[in-house]
Amino acid sequence: MNAVAKSLLIVDDDSAFTTVLARAMAQRGFQPQVANHAAGALQLAAQLRPRYCVLDLKLGEANGLKLIPDLLQAAPGMRILLLTGYASIATAVEAIKRGAHDYLAKPADADQIARALDNDSPRAAAAAGTPPPPDAPPPLKRLEWEHIQRILGETGGNISEAARRLGMHRRTLQRKLAKHPVRERPGGTH
DSSP: OOOOEEEEEEOOOOOOHHHHHHHHHHHTEEEEESSSSHHHHHHHHHHHEEEEEESSETTEEEEHHHHHHHHHHHHTOOEEEEEEEEEEEHHHHHHHHHHHHEESSSSSHHHHHHHHHSSSOOHHHHOOOOOOOTOOOHHHHHHHHHHHHHHHTTTTTOOHHHHHHHOOOHHHHHHHHOOOOOOTTTTTTO
């Protein structure tokens, strides 16, 4: 890919994090620019029209979710990866609905971020309604994950209420949520 195709906007209010991530992404062939607030992010997006954006959910008082449509308007076609320390399906679904390409729970390393930016995301495809192959039933772990996420969505992300409805301890639910979603392997085996 050329430099324009690997242009990257990093939006996070933590300047130490953005400095480290920008350096790491540059080592992976990206051309990073950094914004530490929403106004700066919109200005850089309109000015540079980067191909990729890593956006933090929390931007001081601002909300990264609300910024997604404005960023896409400023730079149409930009692939946005939402980083969140609050991994909930409600947030992920809302991010995808607003136009994000994918999301990752923090802490995420630079390799995970680069893979999520470069590859078509299974989560984005699932959110778009791409059906699984008819002869491959989803694995039990995937069904459990989807059920937990559905209950979390019904409770508005309230962990305690979701745990009560699921009949499990709140800490057990938090441990399950801290794990990455179960991904399907090619061929339907897990």
